[in-house]
Amino acid sequence: MSALRARGLRKRYGALEVVSGVDLDVPPGACFGLLGPNGAGKTTTLRMCLGLTHPDGGEIELLGEPIPARAREARRRVGVVPQFDNLDPDFTVAENLVVYGRYFGIPEHQITERIKELLEFAGLGAREDARITTLSGGMKRRLTLARALINEPQLLFMDEPTTGLDPQARHLIWERLRRLTQEGRTLVLTTHFMEEAERLCDRLAILDRGRVIAAGSPRALIAEHIEPQVVEVHGNGHDAWMERARSLAPRVERAGDTVFVYTADASPVLATLRGQSELSYLHRPASLEDVFLKLTGRDLRD
C-alpha cells in the first residue's frame, strides 16, 4: 500500500488549470521529491494531498484515509513544514511547541517530554526560552521541522525545506532529514533545488504546467533522459566553436554566453578545446539539473 496515492488530481483557478491530472505514488519509508519550476503546481498539489485545498477532480489517499473526506484523521499522523515560516512570533521556542502540541490534543506532560528530545534533534537545545525574533533563518527552519514532528508523524510534507538557507544550515537540514528516513518515516518534499533532490530523494516526479512529465529515481531519470556527459564552454569565439561542436555531439545548446554539449563520449569535443586559450570549459557528468532543464526548458518562469 502507498503512504500517499493520488490519481487524476485537478485544480482550476479561473481560466487557468494549475494542476491537470497528476498521479502520485509514494511508498512507505520513501523520500519522494516533487520537482518543478515556479508555478508548476507543486504547492497546490501538496495542499490538496493534505486536504487543505479541495481538488476539482481526482482521488487522494493519505496513509489509508480518503482525502479530503477524512483529512483531519490523516493529519493526526502527518507533519508539515511550510515554504514560509509561520512560527508564533509572540512565543518562545518551547512555547511554540507546547501550543502546537495542544492542537493535536497531545497531553501536556507528553508534550513537555517531547520538547527536550525535539529541541535536541533540531540543534536548539540551549534555546528553549529564546524569542522567535532572535533566531536565524536556519534556526527558524529547524524549529519549524521540530514543530512538525511534535505528533511523531509517519509522513512529513515539506514545501521547499531549504530555500533561503545558507550552505551550513542547508546541510544540517539534509542530515536531519536523512535521520528521519532512517527512522522509517515517509518524506514528501517539493524543491526546485536539484542538488537537494539528488542527495535526498529516492523517487522523484517532475511537474510542469500542472502535469507530471517524468518520474523515477534520480539515477534512472538521468539515464533515461540525458546523455551521460556534459561539456560547458564559454569565452570569446564560443559561437564559432559551437558550429564545430554540432558535428561532434548529438545535442548542443546555448544559454546566454555558455554552450552546453551533451554527449556519451566527450573526447572528440574536448580535443577541439585543447589549445584554445580564449575558451574556458568544464567537463562533468550529467546531473538532475540537466534533465530538469531539458524537460522544462530554459525559459524563465515567473
Add this chain to the structure above:
Amino acid sequence: MPRWVSVWRRNFLVWRKLFIASVLSNLADPLILLFGLGYGLGALLPSVEGMSYMAFFAAGTLCSATMFTASFESMFSGFSRMHGQKTWDAILYAPLVIDDVVAAEIVWAASKAWLSGSTILAVAAVAGLANSPLVLLALPVAFLVGLAFAAVGLIMTVLARNWDFFSFYMTLVMTPMTMISGVFFPADQLPRPVQWVAQALPLYHGIELVRPLVAGRLPEHAALHVAVLLGYAAAGYAMAIFFARRRFST
C-alpha cells in the same frame, strides 16, 4: 474538550504575555471617557431616565467598550493572525479545520470583550453607580454582546484583502451605531426612522438589557433583546464559516 479550545488557549497565552499593554488599551480609553464626559455632562444633567447621568452613561460605556474590544480583537488582531503571521495556516496543518479556528476566534474575542465589560462594571460598582445585585446579570449580557460583535467582526476579517477594508465597517457602521444606540443619550429622542435602524442593530439591544440592570430593575422585553443578540452571534458565526471555508479551501 472541543477541538477549538486549543486555539482559544493559544490566544489566551499571547494575551497573558502582553497583559499590561492589552488591558491598558482596552480599559483606559472607555474609563477616561466615562469619568471625563460623565463628570462634565453629569453636572449639567442631574438625571436621565430616572438615574444619574454617570450611571446612565456607565451602562452605555459598558456595552460600547465591549463592542469595540470584540470588534478590534476579531478584526485587527484576527486579521494579523490570519494574514500577517499566517497563524491560521499553521493551525490547519494540525487535525483542526477552519470551522474550529473561526469558533475559537469568536469565543476568544468575546472573552476579551467580556473582560472589558465586566471591569467597567466593577469600576462603576466601586464608584457607587450600580448598587443592586441585579447588576450581576449584566455579566452574561456583556459576553453575549461580545459574541455578537466578534462574529460580525470575523465576517469582515475573512472577507478582508487588506487592513483598509476595516475602516469602512468602523467608520460607516460602528461609529454611527454608537451614536444612535443610546450610549450617550436616550435613543428614543431620535427621529423614528433612526430608531428603527438602531433597533435592527445589536448594540441597542445590549444597552436595553444592561441599563435597567445598572438602575436595579429587570429589563422589559428581555427575551427579545437576548434573541436579537443571539441571532447576530449565530448568523455571524455561520457567515464567517461560509466565507472562511471559501477563502481557505479553494
